[in-house]
Structure formats: C-alpha cells, structure tokens
Amino acid sequence: MRNFDYYVANSTADVQDVMKKVKGARPKAGGTDLMGLLKDRLTAPDSIVSLEKVGDLTGIKTQGGGVWIGATTTIAAVAADKAVGRTAGAVADAAGKTGTPLIRNRATVGGNLCQRPRCWYFRHPDYPCSKKGGDTCFAQEGENKYHAIFENVTCNIVHPSNLAPALWAHDAKVHVLGANGKAKDISIDEFWVLPEEDMSKETVLEDDDLVTGVTYTPSGSGSGSAYIEVREKQSYDWALTNAAARVDLSGNRVKDVRVVISAVAPVPMRREEAEAVLKGKAFSEELAWKAGEAAVADATPLRDNKYKVRLLKATVAHTLIEAARRAKGGK
Ligand SMILES: Cc1cc2nc3c(=O)[nH]c(=O)nc-3n(C[C@H](O)[C@H](O)[C@H](O)COP(=O)(O)OP(=O)(O)OC[C@H]3O[C@@H](n4cnc5c(N)ncnc54)[C@H](O)[C@@H]3O)c2cc1C
Ligand code: SF4
CATH class of the missing domain: 3.30.390.50 (CO dehydrogenase flavoprotein, C-terminal domain)
Structure with a gap:
C-alpha cells in the first residue's frame, strides 16, 4: 500500500475543504471496500479524508414526502430502522442481507453505492484487464461463472451493491455535493455508467463528488x-x-x-x-x-x-x- 496523508473531517464543510484543496483526495466511510482497493493497489490516492466523525451525514428521517438516509449511516442501522422496515421492505431486506454483521456495522450507504466490482481478475494484481487500462477482458474466455448475463460486451462485471436495486425500486434520488459546493440530486436510474460509456468507473460521480445521502419514496397503503x-x-x-x-x-x-x-x-x-x-x-x-x-x-x-x-x-x-x-x- 502506498503512503497517503490522512485527514479526519468533522463536518461536510471540512470534507469539501479537503477535497477542494487536495486534488484526488478520496473519501473513506466504513473503509470495508476502500482498504481492499488500497491493498490491491487498485487505487493509490495521495490523501484520504475520513467521514467517520461527520455527524451531519448520518441519520434517517422523513422529510418532504420522502425518507432521507444520510450517506454515512451504517447498513446495520438501515436494517434495524423501524420506519425503513415499514415504508421500504426492499431496502430493509437488502440491508439485512448485506455481507456479515461485522461488515454491516462498518459499511455505509454511500460506500455501498460507490463500492467497486468484485471481478476476480479486476481484484488480482496479475491481470491487467481492460478495466485497468489493458486490452483484454479475461472473464470473456476465462472463469466467468459469477459474471454478467446482460450488457456483457466489453467488460463482464456485475454490480455488487444490494442497496442499489432496492433503493431504485423506491425511485430514490442520490444527493451529491461537488467540491465547488454545488449540490446535485441524481435520480438513481441515472446514477450508473456502463463500461462502454466509461470503463474506469461505475457511477456518474466525478472524483471530487461527495454522496451526502439518498431519499426514497416510501410505500403507502396498498x-x-x-x-x-x-x-x-x-x-x-x-x-x-x-x-x-x-x-x-x-x-x-x-x-x-x-x-x-x-x-x-x-x-x-x-x-x-x-x-x-x-x-x-x-x-x-x-x-x-x-x-x-x-x-x-x-x-x-x-x-x-x-x-x-x-x-x-x-x-x-x-x-x-x-x-x-x-x-x-x-x-
Ligand atoms: C466479505 C464481504 C461480503 C460483502 N457482501 C456484500 C453483499 O452481499 N452486498 C453488498 O452490497 N455489499 C457487500 N459487501 C461490500 C460492502 O457492502 C461494501 O464494502 C460497503 O458497503 C462499502 O461501504 P463503506 O462505507 O465501507 O465504503 P468505503 O470502503 O469507505 O468506500 C468505498 C468506496 O466508496 C467511496 N465513498 C465512500 N463514501 C462515499 C461518499 N459518501 N461519497 C463519495 N464516495 C464515497 C470511497 O472513496 C471508496 O471508493 C461485502 C464486503 C465484504 C468484505
Ligand atoms: S469483467 Fe471487467 S473487470 Fe473483469 S476481467 Fe473483464 S474487463 Fe476486467
């Protein structure tokens, strides 16, 4: 793992400050995916900014006809929340089935949507596949039992997030803050990027974008x-x-x-x-x-x-x- 500077932010404004001043700084939420990416050298930022103490990005509340879940809310908190269970069974189910209790207690909603794919060729340092700038998708002819059965043209990854389909079933919006201070609400159906559009990422987020939360439409009666x-x-x-x-x-x-x-x-x-x-x-x-x-x-x-x-x-x-x-x- 390459050395990096480590910043601990106390508020969203702190995070933005670091991301504006330090080019390429990566946010770290629960770290359950980021640590693996760093160890496997799939990312090597000069700086990391921890979101762990950023209180204003955590919580679940009903507002304006929707249910807002802060980006750093843990998946365990989502799974245990009674209002989520009542208004979005799919989201509660998806959260409750993610990983293990240990992972659910660390992993966050924002990190879950932004996690990178698990393709074993992508994660292995010896396979310079197309997603890492090479010219071959090793999964096309290689070991592909866990890979894609749709949209599998140039890269056969599958999206790993449990929460993504569940939030989409509830027409969620992803709230994003750019380092320039501009807030965007991205409809979850427009949040994803196919390999043919950009091989280097899975979401429309720019490097210095911060997910601040999601809002989903709750189930009503019937x-x-x-x-x-x-x-x-x-x-x-x-x-x-x-x-x-x-x-x-x-x-x-x-x-x-x-x-x-x-x-x-x-x-x-x-x-x-x-x-x-x-x-x-x-x-x-x-x-x-x-x-x-x-x-x-x-x-x-x-x-x-x-x-x-x-x-x-x-x-x-x-x-x-x-x-x-x-x-x-x-x-
Ligand atoms: C053994 C194992 C089993 C798992 N099983 C499942 C499973 O069944 N289903 C599933 O969905 N997941 C599964 N996961 C993955 C796990 O859910 C993710 O690693 C986790 O949700 C990522 O959240 P995090 O807070 O730890 O993110 P981090 O590791 O901190 O970050 C992940 C990525 O997102 C970026 N990021 C984090 N927060 C933000 C933000 N607010 N704004 C912008 N970028 C951000 C980081 O820079 C990094 O690139 C599993 C993981 C393990 C290790
Ligand atoms: S599926 Fe994608 S990530 Fe996996 S080997 Fe092929 S190009 Fe690489």
Whole structure:
C-alpha cells in the first residue's frame, strides 16, 4: 500500500475543504471496500479524508414526502430502522442481507453505492484487464461463472451493491455535493455508467463528488416492496442474482410496479418488460412467473453462467410474490 496523508473531517464543510484543496483526495466511510482497493493497489490516492466523525451525514428521517438516509449511516442501522422496515421492505431486506454483521456495522450507504466490482481478475494484481487500462477482458474466455448475463460486451462485471436495486425500486434520488459546493440530486436510474460509456468507473460521480445521502419514496397503503437474493454461501458472500420489486395494488389490480435486478450486469437494471406483464392486471403468482420470464428474455449468458438465467427468473418471480403479499398487508 502506498503512503497517503490522512485527514479526519468533522463536518461536510471540512470534507469539501479537503477535497477542494487536495486534488484526488478520496473519501473513506466504513473503509470495508476502500482498504481492499488500497491493498490491491487498485487505487493509490495521495490523501484520504475520513467521514467517520461527520455527524451531519448520518441519520434517517422523513422529510418532504420522502425518507432521507444520510450517506454515512451504517447498513446495520438501515436494517434495524423501524420506519425503513415499514415504508421500504426492499431496502430493509437488502440491508439485512448485506455481507456479515461485522461488515454491516462498518459499511455505509454511500460506500455501498460507490463500492467497486468484485471481478476476480479486476481484484488480482496479475491481470491487467481492460478495466485497468489493458486490452483484454479475461472473464470473456476465462472463469466467468459469477459474471454478467446482460450488457456483457466489453467488460463482464456485475454490480455488487444490494442497496442499489432496492433503493431504485423506491425511485430514490442520490444527493451529491461537488467540491465547488454545488449540490446535485441524481435520480438513481441515472446514477450508473456502463463500461462502454466509461470503463474506469461505475457511477456518474466525478472524483471530487461527495454522496451526502439518498431519499426514497416510501410505500403507502396498498403498496409493498421486497428484495430477494440468491447466493452460494448464507453469509460473507455477494449475490449470484438479486431482485427488488415494489407492487402498488388497488384491490388486487396492479396500479404500478417496479422490477429492478442486479448482480447480473455491470449496473443495476430496471426491467420494464417484466413490469409491463403485470401493470393494470389482477396480480397472480402465474403472472409473477411470466414477469420473471420477461425479465430474462434478452439475457446473453457466458460459457459458465447460464445457470444465472433460470435463477434470476425465479428470483424475480419470488420477489414480486413477496412484494404483493406485503402490499396486501402481510407482515
Ligand atoms: C466479505 C464481504 C461480503 C460483502 N457482501 C456484500 C453483499 O452481499 N452486498 C453488498 O452490497 N455489499 C457487500 N459487501 C461490500 C460492502 O457492502 C461494501 O464494502 C460497503 O458497503 C462499502 O461501504 P463503506 O462505507 O465501507 O465504503 P468505503 O470502503 O469507505 O468506500 C468505498 C468506496 O466508496 C467511496 N465513498 C465512500 N463514501 C462515499 C461518499 N459518501 N461519497 C463519495 N464516495 C464515497 C470511497 O472513496 C471508496 O471508493 C461485502 C464486503 C465484504 C468484505
Ligand atoms: S469483467 Fe471487467 S473487470 Fe473483469 S476481467 Fe473483464 S474487463 Fe476486467
């Protein structure tokens, strides 16, 4: 690991001050991803600014019809929050299933959205793949059982964040502050960058942007959401497939629905094809399975990950069934 200067900020203004003065300074929240990136020399900033003591970026509150979660709120706090559980089952589920208790107690919401991919070639120093400036995607012909089944053209990473699809199912906005003091609210569907647009990053954030929080739209009466993931190990692992769904019902008729999938493409993806199967119809398990089928119709699996197509279809169907059950008042 290369030496770096370490700043401890006490407020958002402090963070901005450092990021304005010190070019390339990286924010460190829980450090659960950043430390690995530093050790593997995937990033080597001259300076790091710790967000740990920045109180104004932590908390969960209802404001202006939305629920705001500060960027440095831990994932454990999100999982345990009663208001989140009541208004966004998908977000509570996704938080509760992230990593391990140890990771959830350190890892933060902002860091979770900004974490880098887990592709083993990307993380290994001996593979100078396209994402690291080389000219080969080793996953294309190599070991690709955990890689993408959609958008897998030049780089086959899968997006690792649990919270991303769940927050998207609740039409979240990501609040960002530039080092120039300018605040931006980025709709979560516009937050991601495909490898073909920019191989060097996964989000639209500039180097000196700071995520200050997210605001999601809570489920009202007749609305329910859920997040389900499938993984090889029951803990200490990332998802093979995951899906988040929000179902808004009028009686049993689907007024509105969101289906967002992840762990299967370089970025989380909303599946409007799956939503169209349900919208305006009476909800049934049969339709949920048809929506699952629609969600995977254009998958392009690689040699070793064809299993993900069936798995994802079932993940989407089960997630929709659970979201609808909750919309009908099921706990
Ligand atoms: C064994 C293991 C299993 C895991 N399983 C899962 C899983 O199942 N699902 C899942 O979603 N994740 C999983 N993770 C990843 C974990 O959730 C992330 O490492 C964590 O959420 C990152 O948050 P952090 O606060 O520690 O971020 P950090 O490590 O501090 O930062 C991560 C990146 O985000 C940047 N950053 C942090 N905060 C901000 C901010 N406010 N604004 C701008 N940039 C910022 C940092 O500069 C850095 O580049 C797992 C990790 C491990 C080690
Ligand atoms: S999937 Fe992306 S990160 Fe992994 S080897 Fe290919 S180019 Fe590199």
